[in-house]
Amino acid sequence: WFTYRRKFSPIGGTGPSSDAGWGCMLRCGQMMLAQALICRHLGRDWQWEKHKKQPEEYHRILRCFLDRKACCYSIHQMEKMCWSPPQSSSASHSSAHLHRSALGRSKKAGGLCTGWKALLLIIPLRLGINHINPVYIDAFK
Secondary structure, three states: OOOOOEOOOOHHHOOOOEOOOOOHHHHHHHHHHHHHHHHHHHOOOOOOOOOOOOOHHHHHHHHOOOOOOOOOOOHHHHHHHHOOOHHHHHHHHHHHOOOHHHHHOOOOHHHHOOOOOOOOOOOOOOOOOOOOOHHHHHHHO
8 A cells, every 4th residue: 555655855856755644645546546557467356465476567566656756656746747726627628528429329339449448537526525425325335
């Protein structure tokens, strides 16, 4: 798992060198991304075993998450990727939207979907303000 860390090189050169108190969402994002990469490259059934030598691919994935500015999924890179002004999000939604019925009516749709690529799709959902909304409780049982 990824947890709070300290004494990494300051973010932005002069920023924080610890993520305690503010990095929880970034660390959760790192964990989801790392798990997706492990499933993609090592298979869904792969599990870490304490006394077993881990495959090089596993170590390669982990190195991507080291808290060094040059590592592609470090806290430094995640912090840069995750912040965007509120007004910019609406523009990105419109370009990514594909209406389901556009493909559903086409008899050629099956032929268009031959080059599938792996995708990690994260849909943020707030389950309630102070308490979990009761409509979601059955889904967690």
